[in-house]
Amino acid sequence: MIDPSKVMESITVKLNQNMIPDQIQRLEQQIEFMIEIDKLKQISRKTILTDRSREENSAEHSWHIAMAVCLFSEYAQDQEIDWYRVLKMLLVHDLVEIDAGDTYCYDHQGRKDQAQREEAAAQRIFKILPQNQSRSFRALWEEFENRETPESKYANALDRFQPFLQNYVTEGRVWRENNITRRQVMERMQPVFDGAPMLWNLVKLFIDDAVQKKYLAG
Amino acid sequence: MIDPSKVMESITVKLNQNMIPDQIQRLEQQIEFMIEIDKLKQISRKTILTDRSREENSAEHSWHIAMAVCLFSEYAQDQEIDWYRVLKMLLVHDLVEIDAGDTYCYDHQGRKDQAQREEAAAQRIFKILPQNQSRSFRALWEEFENRETPESKYANALDRFQPFLQNYVTEGRVWRENNITRRQVMERMQPVFDGAPMLWNLVKLFIDDAVQKKYLAG
Numbered sequence: 001m002i003d004p005s006k007v008m009e010s011i012t013v014k015l016n017q018n019m020i021p022d023q024i025q026r027l028e029q030q031i032e033f034m035i036e037i038d039k040l041k042q043i044s045r046k047t048i049l050t051d052r053s054r055e056e057n058s059a060e061h062s063w064h065i066a067m068a069v070c071l072f073s074e075y076a077q078d079q080e081i082d083w084y085r086v087l088k089m090l091l092v093h094d095l096v097e098i099d100a101g102d103t104y105c106y107d108h109q110g111r112k113d114q115a116q117r118e119e120a121a122a123q124r125i126f127k128i129l130p131q132n133q134s135r136s137f138r139a140l141w142e143e144f145e146n147r148e149t150p151e152s153k154y155a156n157a158l159d160r161f162q163p164f165l166q167n168y169v170t171e172g173r174v175w176r177e178n179n180i181t182r183r184q185v186m187e188r189m190q191p192v193f194d195g196a197p198m199l200w201n202l203v204k205l206f207i208d209d210a211v212q213k214k215y216l217a218g
Numbered sequence: 219m220i221d222p223s224k225v226m227e228s229i230t231v232k233l234n235q236n237m238i239p240d241q242i243q244r245l246e247q248q249i250e251f252m253i254e255i256d257k258l259k260q261i262s263r264k265t266i267l268t269d270r271s272r273e274e275n276s277a278e279h280s281w282h283i284a285m286a287v288c289l290f291s292e293y294a295q296d297q298e299i300d301w302y303r304v305l306k307m308l309l310v311h312d313l314v315e316i317d318a319g320d321t322y323c324y325d326h327q328g329r330k331d332q333a334q335r336e337e338a339a340a341q342r343i344f345k346i347l348p349q350n351q352s353r354s355f356r357a358l359w360e361e362f363e364n365r366e367t368p369e370s371k372y373a374n375a376l377d378r379f380q381p382f383l384q385n386y387v388t389e390g391r392v393w394r395e396n397n398i399t400r401r402q403v404m405e406r407m408q409p410v411f412d413g414a415p416m417l418w419n420l421v422k423l424f425i426d427d428a429v430q431k432k433y434l435a436g
Contacts, residue, residue, distance in 0.1 A: 034380070039268075056259060060281070070310075088288050092285070
């Protein structure tokens with residue numbers, strides 16, 4: 001395979017004819033980033049597809065929750081939010097997993113050094129970009145993680161709701177394999193309450209039903 | 219697996235306590251759609267991942283080009299576009315492939331009935347949604363297909379540019395397997411010229427280089 005950082009080398013001379021060096025470098029960095037993030041398609045998550053054929057990956061998950069932003073927009077707690085920023089946030093929110101991997105939300109051991117691993121990943125991955133984009137992409141990731149703005153609250157609600165729904169539809173296979181309890185899921189779903197209260201009502205009903213059907217430990 | 223259309227049945231009675239019937243039906247349709255579109259993760263495309271391990275699927279592709287909207291925004295021909303609509307368009311643009319499959323862009327036989335197959339798919343898939351969303355999602359898909367608005371022109375540019383780049387980085391493996399020529403790729407990349415002329419300059423240089431390296435037939 002061509003080393004992503006080498007892709008532009010062979011054509012730099014020709015680009016040079018029409019562009020100033022700063023523009024060339026900028027475009028090279030953007031192309032390198034475009035190729036680098038292809039790796040997110042290889043990051044497996046715990047959640048399985050609804051047909052149970054395999055685990056989903058973080059690129060697919062990111063697409064699915066971005067779709068959910070549009071699908072469930074009427075249930076966002078704050079209707080005056082910047083919807084474009086919500087989408088951008090969800091598109092970039094898992095990029096750090098390219099280096100740090102996906103950490104299962106109920107893996108207490110793994111979560112201990114998660115922040116540290118993801119910070120190192122952010123430093124490497126966003127640094128590929130031109131400086132202004134490096135800053136703005138990183139800021140989106142941090143905004144998502146901090147869950148303080150209305151945009152990030154709604155984004156986090158969907159990031160929790162989609163795998164929850166997938167777990168429910170697959171009869172709680174992953175929950176059962178990991179002995180997950182009602183209490184753990186209730187706690188994990190808190191951001192749904194904060195960002196999309198109407199969906200939280202639904203989550204509670206699904207949880208009751210999941211306990212009754214033994215998808216979840218009571 | 220739980221039949222998506224049956225997911226809500228067990229909890230309808232309880233939802234009933236707090237909601238009017240129209241709200242319940244609306245939410246049921248949205249949840250059913252959310253589960254239905256999970257199938258896009260199973261639709262294989264011709265393009266392979268940069269590590270050449272497998273073909274990418276349409277959900278991953280949709281995420282990657284949505285990211286590209288943000289990454290290459292400065293090169294959009296029209297800078298006054300509704301960026302949120304560009305993203306929504308790309309998130310939904312391949313949903314019809316759930317029924318119609320991905321049609322390889324150089325498969326002239328497959329392309330003959332592509333429009334017909336995709337129209338049937340659109341009718342079934344968007345019909346799952348509540349009426350107002352059914353109309354707006356379908357309108358986004360049609361806008362993308364028609365390539366008339368500035369938003370759809372930029373969206374189409376990225377839909378062509380991403381697989382092109384992936385083909386280049388994998389030393390044209392898929393091009394070579396299908397005896398694709400320079401002329402075919404130049405024609406296929408026309409929307410890049412229309413929506414993001416600066417990236418078109420890059421595409422031309424990559425094509426020259428690809429011919430020289432025999433990734434593409436001259």
